[in-house]
Amino acid sequence: MKLDVNVLRYLSKDDFRVLTAVEMGMRNHEIVPVELIDRIASLRHGGTYKVLKNLLKHKLLHHDASKYDGFRLTYLGYDFLAIKTMVNRGVFSSVGRQIGVGKESDIFEVANEDGTIMAMKLHRLGRTSFRAVKSKRDYLRHRSSFSWLYLSRLAALKEFAFMKALQEHGFPVPNAVDCNRHCVIMSLVQGYPFVQVKQLQNPDIVFEKIIGIVVRLAEHGLIHCDFNEFNIMIDDDENITIIDFPQMVSVSHRNAEMYFDRDVECIIKFFSKRFNLSFETNADDSDSDAESDTVKPRFSSIKKASGFLDKELSASGFSKKEQDDIEKFIEKKPGSDDEEEEEEEEEEEEEIEDDEDEDHDSSKLNASDIQKFDSLCSLTMDDDHEQPEAS
Numbered sequence: 095m096k097l098d099v100n101v102l103r104y105l106s107k108d109d110f111r112v113l114t115a116v117e118m119g120m121r122n123h124e125i126v127p128v129e130l131i132d133r134i135a136s137l138r139h140g141g142t143y144k145v146l147k148n149l150l151k152h153k154l155l156h157h158d159a160s161k162y163d164g165f166r167l168t169y170l171g172y173d174f175l176a177i178k179t180m181v182n183r184g185v186f187s188s189v190g191r192q193i194g195v196g197k198e199s200d201i202f203e204v205a206n207e208d209g210t211i212m213a214m215k216l217h218r219l220g221r222t223s224f225r226a227v228k229s230k231r232d233y234l235r236h237r238s239s240f241s242w243l244y245l246s247r248l249a250a251l252k253e254f255a256f257m258k259a260l261q262e263h264g265f266p267v268p269n270a271v272d273c274n275r276h277c278v279i280m281s282l283v284q285g286y287p288f289v290q291v292k293q294l295q296n297p298d299i300v301f302e303k304i305i306g307i308v309v310r311l312a313e314h315g316l317i318h319c320d321f322n323e324f325n326i327m328i329d330d331d332e333n334i335t336i337i338d339f340p341q342m343v344s345v346s347h348r349n350a351e352m353y354f355d356r357d358v359e360c361i362i363k364f365f366s367k368r369f370n371l372s373f374e375t376n377a378d379d380s381d382s383d384a385e386s387d388t389v390k391p392r393f394s395s396i397k398k399a400s401g402f403l404d405k406e407l408s409a410s411g412f413s414k415k416e417q418d419d420i421e422k423f424i425e426k427k428p429g430s431d432d433e434e435e436e437e438e439e440e441e442e443e444e445e446i447e448d449d450e451d452e453d454h455d456s457s458k459l460n461a462s463d464i465q466k467f468d469s470l471c472s473l474t475m476d477d478d479h480e481q482p483e484a485s
């Protein structure tokens with residue numbers, strides 16, 4: 095996705111006011127009726143309509159008139175809201191090149207006034223798997239905010255909370271700097287994704303380090319769940335940093351052992367293929383862990399602390415309910431051994447838009463919402479002392 099931040103400079107206060115109004119309307123509407131946007135933004139003299147046109151031109155909004163005249167935020171529109179907020183907070187002042195395209199994120203370099211370069215991860219939960227969201231429609235129907243917007247925000251919040259907690263427990267993770275909406279700012283990892291590394295000086299030591307992290311995570315009550323060569327960074331001195339945390343689960347999860355074994359298996363497979371490390375096990379034989387205790391840790395024999403998630407993470411702003419919400423979605427993620435993965439790829443963009451019985455009763459937005467909106471607006475647009483949302 096292209097992120098032309100130059101547009102940011104040309105957007106006025108009114109532009110952001112209307113953009114924020116659409117965001118607010120999306121709490122109850124997948125497509126926000128124009129009248130509602132106008133009502134929330136309450137610009138003088140029909141100003142909203144002109145602004146909407148401008149936002150549409152810059153692709154910050156998507157227009158949908160199929161059922162009624164309305165708009166929704168695009169990813170870009172949501173990006174701009176988050177970026178603007180962070181810039182106002184003084185977290186960074188410029189956005190640079192894109193350094194990563196994950197399955198469900200875009201990663202850019204950003205720099206602050208001192209020239210410190212950091213990484214900005216924009217979560218795009220649902221980009222590759224709107225079908226998965228759709229398959230949860232029954233659940234969604236009663237919660238229209240359970241959309242890509244909500245999910246991406248949850249993913250960011252969770253990632254931020256986990257990164258912080260893990261860092262505090264001495265795990266090699268990026269430094270969690272800040273979080274807003276679907277956007278996480280963290281320190282830039284020096285090094286490369288492990289998948290790019292063709293040779294190691296000490297493959298055994300690196301392997302031990304990496305497996306050691308999986309074990310130590312479990313001892314802390316956690317499983318990474320996507321622990322592979324794409325989510326491990328390594329530098330020239332063969333130091334390891336772990337990234338990418340939105341899918342982590344507790345060791346008390348009902349599929350914990352399976353997730354744990356999968357993480358371990360991924361690493362073993364990669365090391366045997368890429369670095370010819372030999373293991374006593376045959377990696378493609380699923381119940382081959384019998385004689386291989388020396389290299390392959392067993393879930394059952396790890397002394398696990400429980401409650402890490404509940405205690406520490408809820409303290410850091412990520413509630414049990416949010417954890418449940420995101421888990422419901424992530425379990426269905428393509429790539430997590432689920433059926434029906436390949437079909438309908440091209441539908442993904444469309445499905446954001448189609449929601450059968452979308453409720454567009456504008457009366458849902460009440461006075462206190464409007465009040466919240468006003469403070470949200472001032473937070474997004476012109477404050478200098480904004481209250482942090484997730485730190």
Ligand code: ADP
Nearest residue numbers: 194196197198199201213268281282283287338
């Ligand atoms: P996804 O959840 O979409 O897989 P990741 O967090 O794994 O996203 O990031 C995707 C890629 O972006 C990584 O493989 C890595 O190359 C790069 N990346 C992510 N975070 C950082 C960081 N803090 N520093 C440097 N590169 C990063």
Ligand code: MG
Nearest residue numbers: 196324325338
């Ligand atoms: Mg990743």
